Amino acid sequence: MSLRLGDTAPDFEQDSTIGKLHFHEWAGDSWVVLFSHPADFTPVCTTELGLTAKLKPEFDKRNVKAIALSVDGAEQHGKWIRDIEETQHTVVGFPILADIDRKVATLYDMIHPNQSETATVRALFIIDPKKKLRLTLTYPLTTGRNFDEVLRVLDALQLSDQYSVATPGNWKDGDDVIIPLSIKDEEVIKQKFPKGYKAERPYLRLTPQPNK
Structure with missing residues (x-):
């Protein structure tokens, strides 16, 4: 059965490049970006893991841990990491799960038979500190992911959690945000959004980003 937003992310123990990894324990109180790759020593995956490695300072600012997965073994991952770092x-600086038995791939529905019977698709999951699934993205084998979008969504989710706002299409950090329809009381709105708001329609209320 496929995972749905709001579900608890399945826990697991699996081999990795840092040894046996207990997922929930490893995640701790951090947000997690868990993402899968079809195989080691493949070109698109090499660029994606390189991009993720370069984003470590941005992930650290957001209290995010990254963890990758493919169905190859830890020893092979280690050899591949050398290639990634050189190219x-x-x-x-993040672990890669060695999911040889496809235990995690099965838990997270990462193998789509119409793409490949054995390799994982480019699945990506954002999981919050309460271990709840907050976002899923699935890309085909031939298309590399947009990691700028991953950062954008992390910013939006964390902003929404902290300030009870929604974010419009193409929102970027610093743009106006939306006051949700669930907040109706004007006194509450004044307290939560002291910068005021502009109502394009009664249901479309824009206010400056609260933490800027």
């Missing part, structure tokens, strides 16, 4: 000019 992408970075240091891979």
Whole structure:
């Protein structure tokens, strides 16, 4: 059965490049970006892991841990990491799960038979500190992911959690945000959004980003 937003992210123990990894324990109180790859020593995956490694300072600012997965073994991952670091000019500072038995891939529905019977698709999950699934993205084998979008969504989710706002299409950090329809009381709105708001329609109320 596929995972749905708001579900508890399944826990697991699996081998990885940092040894046996107990997922929920490893995640701790951090947000997590869990993402899968079809195989080691493949070109698109190499660029994606390089990009993720370079984003470590941005992930750290957002209290985010990254963890990758493919169905190859930890020893092979180690050899591949050397290639990634040399070709992408970075240091891979996050673990890669060695999901040889496809235990995690099955838990997270990462194998789509119409794409491949054995390789995982480019699945990505954002999981919050309460271990709740907050976002899923699935890309085909031939298309690399947009990691700028991953950062944008993390910013939006964390902003929404802290300030009870929604974010419009193409929102970026610093743009106006939306007061949700669930907040109706004007006194509450004044308290929560002291910068005021502009109502394009009664249901479309825009206010400056609260933490800017």
